[in-house]
């Protein structure tokens with residue numbers, strides 16, 4: 001319990017679960033990197049195969065944790081829907097985020113923005 005930046009006892013159960021998930025996500029991503037480096041340097045083909053298998057499993061673990069975050073938090077859900085599985089320039093997707101979504105009284109201004117998502121260039 002060393003990664004807390006606030007007293008854990010002052011965080012509610014949801015905040016502590018998010019801390020668990022985010023910490024796990026960091027650990028899984030670190031493991032992917034560590035295995036990738038070991039795969040790149042291992043001299044034994046069999047060891048390289050084992051380590052690469054483990055690297056792939058860590059990617060799955062990271063994605064499972066990311067999916068939990070998406071299901072539990074609308075902001076993760078929104079950001080992942082914005083940036084994942086899109087085509088074109090990644091940074092250009094930023095201008096289409098939820099903060100700039102048209103307001104109900106917007107009289108239709110900007111309503112076409114969402115339809116531009118995923119348009120191939």
Ligand SMILES: [Fe+2]
Pocket residue numbers: 028031057058061
């Ligand atoms: Fe893992």
